Amino acid sequence: MSTAPMTLAGRWPLPDHHDLRDELLAAWDRPGYHDLLHLEEVLDRLDRLAAAGAGFDRTAVALAAWFHDAVYEGAEDDEERSARWAERALPASYAGEVARLVRMTVHHRPDDDDPAGCALSDADLAILAAPRERYDAYVGGVRADFAHVGDADFRAGRAAVLADLAAKPHLFHTAQARDLWEAAARANLERELADLGRG
Template sequence: MSLADRWPLDDRSDLRDELLAAWDRDGYHDLLHLSEVLDRLDLLAQEGAAFDRTVVGLAAWFHDAVYAGADDDEERSAQWAEQALPPAYADEVARLVRMTIHHRPADDDVAGCALSDADLGILAAPRDRYDAYVAGVRADFAHVGDDDFRAGRAMVLADLATKPSLFHTPQARALWEAPARANLERELGELRA
């Protein structure tokens, strides 16, 4: 199934096409990332996670739609959602996009937990995919010097590692927690060496 076929609304193909064009870029935050987040949302739903598939699907489409490696990327993506989506979806999708700044949804935020888990699921990827993800993130921050990138990346990973669990849904914890922890440990060790 093509990405275009995974658009969660029955209409607004114009918006879908704008989003596909926005995601069509080099680095980690590309069309593959969008596809993998949608795949992980499908898997979480198949494993029994209950969330609004349309709302969370739209949030996945918007969550990195604006990406320049800047501090306001998520905010700009959320604002795009607020302006472009029908009122029935705009506020909640924008809220979910903003949640991805820190990936710390409230325990009772079912939609936020699902989106956060699907987005962070890359942390549990097999080694070759994980290494490609890290290389893609580095490409996204090509404008940052190596020492500053290593320090920033180590800070982000160390912050994630302090969470009692990287994932919020029981389905994601069962599927991804152990391999994600192993990948984080390995990468942190490499960054600190």
């Protein structure tokens, strides 16, 4: 086991089910953006949101972070397959809520009265606010995830996703995330959309 999985292993939110934890770590250990670093960053951002005062069920949301891209093959049903894995593998006290949260990440549009969904969505999308070097590496990782798609189609699809995000009144759903990340994320979106337009 490499250093990254060993570090993440200590952040597993259940006191047992270590075989499941190791299966998830193995699933995340892959190239592209949806890798172990992404999982670690989402967990880090959940910690920041909690420290900033966002209230949510930390165990359920952390488990949802572990599962949200556990299946990632670039298919339309990746999130659904990840949610079904959570339903099969987790204790009944968490299975339904974690699966619901994983399914929410298909569109990242949680209800305003869903603090768990808002926190997970914000932590997942906070990569948009990363410093330029990390943001550019993220974009490169996304391109690697879609290596099977031609350049023109990828650029068109990527531009559509970014334009949809940019059209939202707020990229982030919690006040804490807006304070932490909204301005930087908007700047990165504008820069990447401009780059895509020039291409």
